[in-house]
Amino acid sequence: MTDLDYxxxxxxxxxAHDLGSGIAAIPGRIAKGxxxxxxxxxxxxxxxxxxxxxxxxxxxxxxxxxxxSYLVMGFGSCARGQWxxxxxxxxxxxxxNLYMFFPxxxxxxxxxxxxxxxxxxxETYKEGRRTVYGDNSFxxxxxxxxxxxxxxxxxxxxxxxxxxxxxxxxxxxxxxKLKSTKEDLQALMDEQFHKTLLALPVLGxxxxxxxxxxxxxxxxxxxxxxxxxxxxxxxxxxxxxxFRQLLSTDTAAYGGTFKQVLLWTLIWAFFATxxxxxxxMLVAIMINKKGIRLKKLWRTILVMTIAIPQFVSLLYVSKMxxxxxLINTYFMKWGWIKSPIPFWTxxxxxxxxxxxxxxxIGIPYLMLIxxxxxxxxxxxxxxxxxxxxxxxxxxxxxxxLPYMLxxxxxxxxTSFTGNINNFNVIFLLSGGKPQSLELAGNAGYxxxxxxxxxxxxxxxxxxxxxxxxxILVFVVLAVINLVAYNLIPSVKNEEDFQ
Amino acid sequence: MKKVLxxxxxLAMFLSLASFASAEGFSGEIKIWVAEATVDxxxxxxxxxxxxxxxxxxxxxxxxxxxEGDAAGKMITDVDAGADIFGxxxxxxxxxxxxxxxxxxxxxxAEVVKAExxxxxxxxxxxxxxxxxxxxxxxxxxFLYYDKSVVTDPTSLERxxxxxxxxxxxxxxxxxxxxxxxxxxxxxxxxxxFDTDDEGNLVAMxxxxxxxxxxxxxxxxxxxxxxxxxxxxxSISNATNLAAIVxxxxxxxxxxxxxxxxxAATKLPTVDGFQLGGFGGFKMLGVKPQTxxxxxAACDALAAFLTSEDVQLARYNAVGWGPSNLAAQQxxxxxxxxxxxxxxxxxxxxxxxxxxxxxxxxxATALGDDVLADKLDDADDATxxxxxxxxxxxxxxxxxx
Numbered sequence: 001m002t003d004l005d006y007x008x009x010x011x012x013x014x015x016a017h018d019l020g021s022g023i024a025a026i027p028g029r030i031a032k033g034x035x036x037x038x039x040x041x042x043x044x045x046x047x048x049x050x051x052x053x054x055x056x057x058x059x060x061x062x063x064x065x066x067x068x069s070y071l072v073m074g075f076g077s078c079a080r081g082q083w084x085x086x087x088x089x090x091x092x093x094x095x096x097n098l099y100m101f102f103p104x105x106x107x108x109x110x111x112x113x114x115x116x117x118x119x120x121x122x123e124t125y126k127e128g129r130r131t132v133y134g135d136n137s138f139x140x141x142x143x144x145x146x147x148x149x150x151x152x153x154x155x156x157x158x159x160x161x162x163x164x165x166x167x168x169x170x171x172x173x174x175x176x177k178l179k180s181t182k183e184d185l186q187a188l189m190d191e192q193f194h195k196t197l198l199a200l201p202v203l204g205x206x207x208x209x210x211x212x213x214x215x216x217x218x219x220x221x222x223x224x225x226x227x228x229x230x231x232x233x234x235x236x237x238x239x240x241x242x243f244r245q246l247l248s249t250d251t252a253a254y255g256g257t258f259k260q261v262l263l264w265t266l267i268w269a270f271f272a273t274x275x276x277x278x279x280x281m282l283v284a285i286m287i288n289k290k291g292i293r294l295k296k297l298w299r300t301i302l303v304m305t306i307a308i309p310q311f312v313s314l315l316y317v318s319k320m321x322x323x324x325x326l327i328n329t330y331f332m333k334w335g336w337i338k339s340p341i342p343f344w345t346x347x348x349x350x351x352x353x354x355x356x357x358x359x360x361i362g363i364p365y366l367m368l369i370x371x372x373x374x375x376x377x378x379x380x381x382x383x384x385x386x387x388x389x390x391x392x393x394x395x396x397x398x399x400x401l402p403y404m405l406x407x408x409x410x411x412x413x414t415s416f417t418g419n420i421n422n423f424n425v426i427f428l429l430s431g432g433k434p435q436s437l438e439l440a441g442n443a444g445y446x447x448x449x450x451x452x453x454x455x456x457x458x459x460x461x462x463x464x465x466x467x468x469x470x471i472l473v474f475v476v477l478a479v480i481n482l483v484a485y486n487l488i489p490s491v492k493n494e495e496d497f498q
Numbered sequence: 499m500k501k502v503l504x505x506x507x508x509l510a511m512f513l514s515l516a517s518f519a520s521a522e523g524f525s526g527e528i529k530i531w532v533a534e535a536t537v538d539x540x541x542x543x544x545x546x547x548x549x550x551x552x553x554x555x556x557x558x559x560x561x562x563x564x565x566e567g568d569a570a571g572k573m574i575t576d577v578d579a580g581a582d583i584f585g586x587x588x589x590x591x592x593x594x595x596x597x598x599x600x601x602x603x604x605x606x607x608a609e610v611v612k613a614e615x616x617x618x619x620x621x622x623x624x625x626x627x628x629x630x631x632x633x634x635x636x637x638x639x640x641f642l643y644y645d646k647s648v649v650t651d652p653t654s655l656e657r658x659x660x661x662x663x664x665x666x667x668x669x670x671x672x673x674x675x676x677x678x679x680x681x682x683x684x685x686x687x688x689x690x691x692f693d694t695d696d697e698g699n700l701v702a703m704x705x706x707x708x709x710x711x712x713x714x715x716x717x718x719x720x721x722x723x724x725x726x727x728x729x730x731x732x733s734i735s736n737a738t739n740l741a742a743i744v745x746x747x748x749x750x751x752x753x754x755x756x757x758x759x760x761x762a763a764t765k766l767p768t769v770d771g772f773q774l775g776g777f778g779g780f781k782m783l784g785v786k787p788q789t790x791x792x793x794x795a796a797c798d799a800l801a802a803f804l805t806s807e808d809v810q811l812a813r814y815n816a817v818g819w820g821p822s823n824l825a826a827q828q829x830x831x832x833x834x835x836x837x838x839x840x841x842x843x844x845x846x847x848x849x850x851x852x853x854x855x856x857x858x859x860x861x862a863t864a865l866g867d868d869v870l871a872d873k874l875d876d877a878d879d880a881t882x883x884x885x886x887x888x889x890x891x892x893x894x895x896x897x898x899x
Contacts, residue, residue, distance in 0.1 A: 124598065128791065129601075129602075129604070129791065129794055130788065130789060130790070130791050130794065131601070131788060131789055132789065226574065226593065226596070226856070227596050227898065229574060229577070229597040231577060231598070232577065232598020232599070233598055319736075323729050323730060324668060324729045324731070324737065324739065329738070329739075342870070342871065342872070345730070345867065345870040345871050346871045346872070347871065433863075433867065434867040434870065434871055435674075435860065435863050435864035435867045436868050436871070436873070437861070437864045437865055437885065437888060437889065437892070439864065440892075442857065442860035442861075442864075458571070459571075459856070459860070461574055461597075
């Protein structure tokens with residue numbers, strides 16, 4: 001289809017075409033991604049080959065200082081007068097060796113690495129009435145992963161150390177001078193400043209983000225749960241069993257329930273995002289209208305819901321909708337209903353109620369955002385539209401909405417993602433209830449994936465399934481974001497409003 | 499030479515000191531978790547314990563408020579950081595033992611515990627042949643609180659509901675709780691128990707839920723839930739407009755305040771011709787496995803003291819918890835308590851609560867939620883039986899493989 005054909009299409013047809021092409025592009029994207037990954041691996045192996053060749057040739061052609069540096073890191077640098085670099089290399093090597101071969105064997109890296117394959121075999125036992133703890137699978141897994149990271153860092157640093165020697169030799173051969181330690185330090189504040197700035201964040205991200213993610217992914221492949229709880233009990237590798245239990249539809253497995261919860265999560269995220277969005281915008285437009293009096297008062301009243309902490313307001317509102325709560329009591333008193341409305345006890349009602357209450361707490365945020373943007377739309381657009389005889393709805397459709405969507409597209413996307421993981425609202429309002437014998441794994445009809453995951457970890461100590469769930473939530477979010485990101489106008493028609 | 503001699507002497511002195519210390523009890527730190535209401539009481543009793551046992555006078559005892567409901571979960575999540583002595587309700591016992599968070603009761607103490615406490619509480623702290631905790635209370639059950647001016651005949655559930663409907667008041671019963679629900683099932687003559695081995699693993703299930711009696715119980719639940727006066731709940735402080743509630747002794751103070759002169763408590767009523775039953779429950783103190791013998795001995799001594807006759811009686815006087823100690827139960831003060839007497843009357847129809855898998859409670863909630871959602875309102879007997887069969891089948895999957 002050419003651009004001209006596309007422009008001829010009606011609005012719905014255009015949207016359908018966008019969505020279709022967006023979805024049709026997924027396999028291509030995945031293929032591209034895989035190809036990229038393949039190329040990355042090829043590059044990696046080529047690099048590795050080159051690296052090894054370089055290591056060998058450096059050793060062959062290097063002087064004795066370089067050769068000794070293969071064993072004692074930093075020796076070459078020190079011998080050539082670069083004390084600062086040399087000492088750092090040497091300290092790193094010493095720390096690494098100390099960690100790997102610590103005298104107290106049960107604290108050394110080698111110990112953890114060696115046990116990583118089984119996650120420990122020594123059971124806890126009793127000596128008289130005293131308890132002697134055996135292997136701790138949790139620490140073995142955690143420090144095992146840490147050790148692997150450390151080894152990779154060591155290999156990289158060792159390679160860097162050899163490279164340094166090679167470069168230094170070349171520089172000396174060409175008759176130039178090497179940088180002194182003082183010059184090195186100065187460089188860190190000058191042309192190497194990015195390294196100084198990034199050192200701490202990179203270390204932090206590795207230790208506090210990448211390492212735990214790795215750890216969590218690995219837990220999904222173990223039987224770490226209530227009956228395999230360190231330090232008294234061991235846990236071990238079980239392969240893909242947990243994925244099978246969560247996804248297969250056998251009687252004892254959670255497949256059916258997972259589908260149900262996932263579907264509700266998506267429905268919830270859709271309504272929680274778009275209902276709030278359009279209603280919030282509507283309220284903002286109404287308040288913005290010329291001739292509306294007491295604008296500030298209306299805004300203040302709405303913003304009050306933000307001012308009260310959700311913990312208070314949501315728990316209170318949840319009680320209001322209970323069978324013996326305010327709403328039912330007064331409705332019955334006034335004779336509007338004969339029996340209490342089952343707001344929290346019936347699946348359909350409970351789902352409706354959480355969406356409804358979420359609208360109440362969501363509108364003020366959207367109103368604030370929309371108010372700011374609405375004031376930014378050039379008034380002459382509306383003026384010329386009015387001269388051309390457009391009515392209010394046409395102006396909304398042709399001017400307000402496209403402008404809003406363009407500016408808030410990325411916000412919509414993050415808000416959708418946020419709603420998929422909207423733990424607070426669901427947990428405080430319904431706690432995932434009502435449950436039913438038709439759902440497995442203690443899930444309820446208003447449970448999102450994230451609240452179900454919470455129940456698994458906190459109530460049932462079922463870490464293995466929770467880890468699997470964490471991975472699946474990531475997959476769901478990644479797919480949705482990849483598709484949606486390319487559909488939002490801010491990305492697609494980047495120049496529309498510039 | 500002198501130096502060597504001095505060194506040897508110093509070493510000898512140090513060694514003798516060290517051995518001296520171990521003979522003199524324990525002087526490290528012990529952490530205790532008890533319910534918030536009993537923190538001050540426990541602190542006083544710890545001081546009394548230290549005064550009575552000079553060998554433990556130097557140890558540091560930290561008393562922290564952690565409710566019985568949370569304690570087990572917290573212990574299982576991180577045994578290392580958990581308390582050395584902690585209070586919990588008996589339904590958590592198997593879970594704690596399976597997770598390696600409970601030490602066996604010292605054999606000498608076990609004999610004393612067996613001789614001095616009621617049979618139900620002794621059964622509740624024992625798995626297989628092994629005793630794992632010290633019984634502390636024998637009051638974890640439920641019965642009926644009601645308003646004398648509204649409820650004319652507290653012996654029949656049908657009459658109670660009729661009275662409540664007529665007065666426009668509510669009857670509270672937490673039908674979607676695995677704990678309260680058993681009032682119907684056990685009352686109708688059903689059984690649901692789990693057998694455990696000595697390690698706390700659930701190895702067998704004994705259930706007669708999927709039977710005519712079970713269907714009868716389920717029908718009674720459905721009928722009760724249909725009444726306009728029925729409200730699902732069991733907390734007096736959260737209830738509105740109530741005339742009767744099935745609740746436990748912990749709510750006796752708010753009940754007295756709410757009903758005032760019309761305050762009354764009695765055993766559960768009959769429904770559909772059968773007497774409602776339920777669980778007899780217990781609270782207990784457990785000791786965490788220790789890596790030092792001295793510390794373990796100190797923990798055992800302290801836990802035994804905190805559950806002894808005198809302390810149980812003092813606890814009743816301080817916070818109103820009903821004792822499990824036989825002698826303490828016979829004291830005049832306990833005998834005169836309205837709520838505890840009602841509980842005692844109800845316990846005659848109750849089974850001591852044994853061990854249940856954690857998932858059971860959620861499953862029972864699911865069953866109760868289905869009743870509340872009116873899903874079973876129009877179901878025939880065959881469908882109800884099928885529901886209970888599925889319930890049993892799911893329970894079976896909780897057994898240790």
